[in-house]
Amino acid sequence: MTRNHFKNPHAKTLRRKAEEKIQILSDFAPWRAILVLVVAFSFAVQPLHAQEKSSPGFAFIPFENKSDFKGKWDVGIDVPRFLSAYVKERYRIPTISPVIVRNFFNEQNHQGAEINDVGFWVELFRRFGVRYLVAGTVEMFDVSRFMTGQPMVGGYEAFKGEVSITFAVYDLERTAFSSTPVAVKKGDAAGEFADRSLTLTLFGKQSDRTVEYRELDKIRFGSEDFNRTVIGQACFQLGERLALQLESAMPGIRAWAMTDPDSLLRLGQSLDTLSLSFKPLTISGTVVFVEGQNAFINLGSEDGVRPGQEILVHRDPMAQDAAAGEIGQLRVVEVRGPHLSLARIVNGQKSIRVKDKISVTVIR
Numbered sequence: 001m002t003r004n005h006f007k008n009p010h011a012k013t014l015r016r017k018a019e020e021k022i023q024i025l026s027d028f029a030p031w032r033a034i035l036v037l038v039v040a041f042s043f044a045v046q047p048l049h050a051q052e053k054s055s056p057g058f059a060f061i062p063f064e065n066k067s068d069f070k071g072k073w074d075v076g077i078d079v080p081r082f083l084s085a086y087v088k089e090r091y092r093i094p095t096i097s098p099v100i101v102r103n104f105f106n107e108q109n110h111q112g113a114e115i116n117d118v119g120f121w122v123e124l125f126r127r128f129g130v131r132y133l134v135a136g137t138v139e140m141f142d143v144s145r146f147m148t149g150q151p152m153v154g155g156y157e158a159f160k161g162e163v164s165i166t167f168a169v170y171d172l173e174r175t176a177f178s179s180t181p182v183a184v185k186k187g188d189a190a191g192e193f194a195d196r197s198l199t200l201t202l203f204g205k206q207s208d209r210t211v212e213y214r215e216l217d218k219i220r221f222g223s224e225d226f227n228r229t230v231i232g233q234a235c236f237q238l239g240e241r242l243a244l245q246l247e248s249a250m251p252g253i254r255a256w257a258m259t260d261p262d263s264l265l266r267l268g269q270s271l272d273t274l275s276l277s278f279k280p281l282t283i284s285g286t287v288v289f290v291e292g293q294n295a296f297i298n299l300g301s302e303d304g305v306r307p308g309q310e311i312l313v314h315r316d317p318m319a320q321d322a323a324a325g326e327i328g329q330l331r332v333v334e335v336r337g338p339h340l341s342l343a344r345i346v347n348g349q350k351s352i353r354v355k356d357k358i359s360v361t362v363i364r
Helices: 011-049 075-091 098-107 118-128 172-178 208-214 230-249 251-256 261-269
Strands: 055-060 130-150 154-171 183-202 280-291 294-297 310-314 326-337 340-347 357-363
Touching: 055 075, 055 098, 055 118, 055 251, 075 098, 075 130, 075 230, 075 251, 098 118, 118 130, 118 172, 130 172, 130 183, 130 230, 154 172, 154 230, 183 230, 230 251, 230 310, 294 326
Parallel strands: 055 130
Antiparallel strands: 130 154, 154 183, 280 294, 280 357, 294 340, 310 326, 310 357, 326 340
């Protein structure tokens, strides 16, 4: 029996077209793979680039409180809130206070999450657009009263305020991109102010300063009344020392002043009710005497200089607003007169000489 084979007359044509299609798809495959990768990458980075560009500014989150302070102030919130206001008013840049951060966190209804979670930091960055985040711990917050003599007869009293923190500054833009915290600065800072003008107490009668001391935490933290107290002055010193460390890590901070509408808009969105109402002013002077690790400068009480302040020493007369030309650094130990202070040489002992120029930022 003969076996018949039925052939389709168009079979060769169909086979040839099929082979051509397979070859086209084969040639296109590498480009298709690249296209898929590009699209996938664009979706991966879209949440970051879809937002406005970051602004040079700081978000202060609530600090951990490890101090022994037992008063009514919530120093884990109040101290970073004070620092946020200080940085905002000193540099005129957007800052987000821990009060705003806490409110934003509560609005997000995070179940089981914490403010220190990186995921929340990314949300914070995308909401406010500021570049840096400051986290930290309040290590000490203390107001002390010293007395001499007999309490019910007579004596003298003095008061002292101390506050210290450890802190870390994170780059939120890089953190959002990598999903891991990217630190740019870690350090510690402290402020201390002692009222050395002893107050006389007679026959157990409380002085005005004693009444203020006993009712201290009835004063609103950061108010004008608070800023006049020893702990208020200590907080100002803390703010200045933190500011100096921020400048060392980010030298361009002085150039970040809000001059563009976007920065002003961000400031409006991040406003807190706390305003310190101070005017930072950079003043200049001269080293008048050097001996060992000590130096005398021609700036004093009438110039706004206070113990603990850091002072830049330089020989370039145009370097008063930056670290350019810096040859050393001083720390004020004691204010001796209206235009005279004793300072300790922090660094640059071999370089600092009489007639070297100095500059310091004071609060007016």
